[in-house]
Amino acid sequence: MSSVAIVGAGPGLGTAVARRFGREGFAVGLVARDRGRLDAISGALAAEGVTARGFAADVRRPERLAAALGELADALGTVEVLQYSPVPHRDFMRPVLETRHRDLVGPIEFSVYGPVAAVHQVLPGMRRLGRGTILFVNGGSAAVPHPERAGTSIAFAAESAYGHLLHDRLASEGIHVAQLIIPGTITAGHERKDPDVLAERLWTLHRERHGFRHYADDLGG
Numbered sequence: 001m002s003s004v005a006i007v008g009a010g011p012g013l014g015t016a017v018a019r020r021f022g023r024e025g026f027a028v029g030l031v032a033r034d035r036g037r038l039d040a041i042s043g044a045l046a047a048e049g050v051t052a053r054g055f056a057a058d059v060r061r062p063e064r065l066a067a068a069l070g071e072l073a074d075a076l077g078t079v080e081v082l083q084y085s086p087v088p089h090r091d092f093m094r095p096v097l098e099t100r101h102r103d104l105v106g107p108i109e110f111s112v113y114g115p116v117a118a119v120h121q122v123l124p125g126m127r128r129l130g131r132g133t134i135l136f137v138n139g140g141s142a143a144v145p146h147p148e149r150a151g152t153s154i155a156f157a158a159e160s161a162y163g164h165l166l167h168d169r170l171a172s173e174g175i176h177v178a179q180l181i182i183p184g185t186i187t188a189g190h191e192r193k194d195p196d197v198l199a200e201r202l203w204t205l206h207r208e209r210h211g212f213r214h215y216a217d218d219l220g221g
Helices: 013-023 035-047 062-076 101-129 150-173 195-208
Strands: 002-007 027-032 052-056 078-084 132-139 175-182 213-215
Touching (some): 013 035, 013 078, 027 035, 027 062, 035 052, 052 062, 062 078, 101 132, 101 150, 101 175, 132 195, 150 175
Parallel strands (some): 002 027, 027 052, 175 213
């Protein structure tokens, strides 16, 4: 049995993705900092017939994140799909002229060290399977830098570059790497940015395996 690992799982997009992949028979591993929230989400999913477990880890602690993903694979099966989609902290979004070098430590830990640690943990299993999908989910500043959100703009750019490099290097191994840009706010009931709509889009990216960067909505949306 293989699993989907959702890093940054919460009650919105993470839960919607868990349901969507769970319907297809995937076991679901939820990774986030808050153990209580993870237990609540996994319990609700279990009540719907989805095999789900939570694994507590802070993405800014790469060793612990890697360990959590290892525990997830041992419990639920090899990670075939990795989604990296934690929500950035508000203090990452300072104006560029107020952003000093120390202000970039958190964003880089969050958007570079975390993804690298996660990918290196799950990649050997994907290679053994001979298939896999890595999905990066980012806000609009990953595509168009925002002067009032310097930390995420800089760190998302690095995450995007890393993802694109992986996309180019791993395609020949049957491992697809894609990025979904979600401009603005995820909004229940929105035609394109409702959590269930986005979960369907991510499922489609996993199934169709075409191209690296995709947009959930217009950048002005």
